Amino acid sequence: MTNILQDITKNFSGLFGSKKGGSVIGVDIGSSSIKIVQLKNDNGVAVLETYGSVSLGTYVENSYIGQAVNPTHDQTIQAIKDILKEANITSLNSAVAIPSASSLVFLLELPKAITQKDLATIVPTEARRFIPVPISEVSLDWWMIPEDDVLEGNDDAPAEILGNKNDKRKVLVAAIHNEALARFQQVVKDAQFNADFFEIEMFSNVRSCVGSKRETVALVDFGASKTKVSVVSRGVIQDFHIINRGSQDITRVLSTGLNISLSKAEEFKKKFGMAPNDEYSDAESIIRGSLEYVMSEINAIILAYEKKYGQSIDSVMVTGGGASLIGLVEYMQQKLPASVIKSNPFSQVKVPVFLESVLEEIGSDFGVAIGLALRKLSS
Ligand SMILES: Nc1ncnc2c1ncn2[C@@H]1O[C@H](COP(=O)(O)OP(=O)(O)OP(=O)(O)O)[C@@H](O)[C@H]1O
Numbered sequence: 001m002t003n004i005l006q007d008i009t010k011n012f013s014g015l016f017g018s019k020k021g022g023s024v025i026g027v028d029i030g031s032s033s034i035k036i037v038q039l040k041n042d043n044g045v046a047v048l049e050t051y052g053s054v055s056l057g058t059y060v061e062n063s064y065i066g067q068a069v070n071p072t073h074d075q076t077i078q079a080i081k082d083i084l085k086e087a088n089i090t091s092l093n094s095a096v097a098i099p100s101a102s103s104l105v106f107l108l109e110l111p112k113a114i115t116q117k118d119l120a121t122i123v124p125t126e127a128r129r130f131i132p133v134p135i136s137e138v139s140l141d142w143w144m145i146p147e148d149d150v151l152e153g154n155d156d157a158p159a160e161i162l163g164n165k166n167d168k169r170k171v172l173v174a175a176i177h178n179e180a181l182a183r184f185q186q187v188v189k190d191a192q193f194n195a196d197f198f199e200i201e202m203f204s205n206v207r208s209c210v211g212s213k214r215e216t217v218a219l220v221d222f223g224a225s226k227t228k229v230s231v232v233s234r235g236v237i238q239d240f241h242i243i244n245r246g247s248q249d250i251t252r253v254l255s256t257g258l259n260i261s262l263s264k265a266e267e268f269k270k271k272f273g274m275a276p277n278d279e280y281s282d283a284e285s286i287i288r289g290s291l292e293y294v295m296s297e298i299n300a301i302i303l304a305y306e307k308k309y310g311q312s313i314d315s316v317m318v319t320g321g322g323a324s325l326i327g328l329v330e331y332m333q334q335k336l337p338a339s340v341i342k343s344n345p346f347s348q349v350k351v352p353v354f355l356e357s358v359l360e361e362i363g364s365d366f367g368v369a370i371g372l373a374l375r376k377l378s379s
């Protein structure tokens with residue numbers, strides 16, 4: 001077991017302390033598309049140099065753009081090379097995301113007297129309860145949650161939680177299947193990247209979308225295959241869930257319901273979303289129906305969090321390619337008990353003026369890639 005991830009939740013503060021020049025890239029290999037951004041550090045300010053993405057459906061036979069696919073290693077490398085070329089990316093100093101689905105993240109509650117040194121022996125033993133495969137098949141990393149980041153100062157927390165705080169220490173643990181790690185290491189090697197760290201995508205996403213906001217936010221990443229929910233309080237991830245439905249399920253349901261091909265359904269979804277249209281009057285109710293399950297899961301996550309921590313969720317922030325669905329934010333607002341907002345992962349990055357409006361529209365696709373590049377810039 002190696003601590004290959006190193007410092008999985010780098011502090012948010014002082015991100016741009018370093019004055020080092022040079023450009024870096026953040027690489028997000030998602031299930032439907034690869035996204036890369038290149039940033040540089042300009043006197044302590046992160047500046048966007050270029051960005052690009054490709055749909056993996058273009059490289060895999062019998063698939064459509066927007067679909068979650070399983071490309072071969074060579075197809076993945078080809079797709080990366082195409083982005084580097086098309087987006088004119090000049091840096092190979094990269095940080096690469098590990099999909100949440102290839103990892104397991106959980107909280108351990110350990111005796112308060114525990115020291116950093118003890119963790120190396122205690123975490124692997126305690127983690128066995130949470131990991132469904134032999135412990136030798138995973139790489140582990142961990143991070144002790146600072147006490148004042150948990151519930152300190154929260155006068156609304158129930159007594160038993162505050163009591164708990166006094167004799168327990170929370171440790172966030174991440175486990176990654178070695179096979180998945182090896183696969184990503186091979187990609188880095190064959191794409192000729194100089195990568196010095198991998199990071200599980202949820203941490204990257206939280207860094208760019210939530211940053212150091214003090215309030216409690218449920219960040220919902222609508223990917224193609226999965227919807228990922230991280231609950232973040234005072235900049236620290238407290239809870240994480242994967243819902244096994246994604247934006248491609250909307251496309252599938254639309255294709256069946258409207259009796260059109262998958263690629264036409266995908267096109268329709270992106271063009272009209274839940275907005276009124278002249279062609280298919282049923283489309284909006286079909287999309288609503290396909291989102292019901294995800295909404296009930298998000299509701300359950302919010303309720304369970306509020307019950308466990310005695311702390312309400314201030315806002316639900318949507319991100320990922322699927323967050324661009326027209327009408328989604330308004331629909332979610334009707335279904336969920338907190339205010340719903342769209343993420344703007346470029347908010348911590350200086351972008352050229354002519355790109356501002358484009359990035360507002362497509363920016364949420366790049367949350368993971370930006371979060372990685374921000375951390376890489378500061379390292
Ligand atoms: N304008 C849009 N309206 C609706 N859906 C959209 C829009 N743009 C992209 N999508 C959908 O977003 C999904 C892709 O999102 P994203 O790139 O975040 O997924 P991914 O990272 O590849 O997947 P995952 O995170 O599940 O591995 C696709 O299913 C696509 O159809």
Ligand SMILES: [Mg+2]
Nearest residue numbers: 030031223320
């Ligand atoms: Mg994704």
